[in-house]
Amino acid sequence: MTVAVVTDSSSCLPVALALERNISVVPLHVMVDGIDHREGVDEIPEHVSSGTSVTTAGASPGELIEVYAAALERSRGDGVVALHISRGLSSTWEAARQAADEVGPSVRVVDSGSAGMGLGFAVLSAADSADGGADLDAVYRQAVAASTTSKCFIVVDRLDHLRRGGRIGTAAALLGTALAMKPVLHISGGALVLREKTRTSSKALNKLVDAAVVATSEVGDDSGVALAVHHMQCPERGDNVAAMLTSRIAGFTSIDVYPFGAVLGAHVGPGAVGVVVAPGRG
Structure with a gap:
């Protein structure tokens, strides 16, 4: 077997x-x-x-x-x-x-x-x-x-869900809500951490795409790369991010879009969008 x-x-x-x-x-x-x-x-x-x-x-x-x-x-x-x-x-x-x-x-x-x-x-x-x-x-x-090779980036509308579930530090959560920021997060060292702050959802999504494009460009041609987009109750936003990625990354005519499951969705909240870059799956 x-x-x-x-x-x-x-x-x-x-x-x-x-x-x-x-x-x-x-x-x-x-x-x-x-x-x-x-x-x-x-x-x-x-x-x-x-x-x-x-x-x-x-x-x-x-x-x-x-x-x-x-x-x-x-x-x-x-x-x-x-x-x-x-x-x-x-x-x-x-x-x-x-x-x-x-x-x-x-x-x-x-x-x-x-x-x-x-x-x-x-x-x-x-x-x-x-x-x-x-x-x-x-x-x-x-x-x-x-x-050890995949990179994950995510934009959430609000940090409240992550703070309530203990998945991101209270100080970062207060910073995001107090200043009405739209945070860009990523997984680093197995934890979800703040990558950068933006003032609008559109800027946050652009930064999300930028991060994924850079991560993809860092992958050697020989190993190939796979991409996936996640969304929480916002399929149109997920599709838009996938379209932005295909327009900027050579070799991709489409990118699969996956809804966040209920467990992850309970922490990231409605409107969240994520991108995963996985080397070695070309």
Whole structure:
């Protein structure tokens, strides 16, 4: 058989794609008005990205043990590589370490240091390696390498959601709201940090595109690059950013646009747009 690949729902991989690639996806959790919803499994209310009654939680060790054990059985002992959302953004990685210890040494856990398609592209890279017949050590190395190269940029309308969820420092949040700034953020060291401030949404989106263009230009021609755009309840804005990128980056006639899932959406809020640049997937 082949090494099995596992991820969590923060990867934002479309269900059909995960099924096609035989990737197991562990749901993260969204609590709305005290009711627990499993992302990608349960129907989640549309207002998940607004209001203080919405909280999120990572996967539990028990949930992960169940998925890891099933994936290991599916691999017929070849092993499991599990890539998860950054430990700086979720408790899932720590739960994954506990679950891997319980299931055994044939399960390797990778902290992607990212989320969204920053994680998703690394998962697909690991799946490519597994499908090519690589053994557990090689798939793990590929997963780690792919996780260290992606760059993720995001613009949010307001920092309130991130501050409330503890995903960005209070000082940065107050700075953004007090001065009515439109912040451009990026993932650095596995955490979401302020990259620069702008005064309008249009300027913020232009800076977002600029950052992605520069990141793409820094990738060597031989390795290739993949791009993805995310949005939270603003498909038109996401499509506009994708169009801006295709007009400025040679070789791209279209770029896939993915909605943020409910868990990430609860933190970034409505109107958020992100861009992921993933080298090595040309």
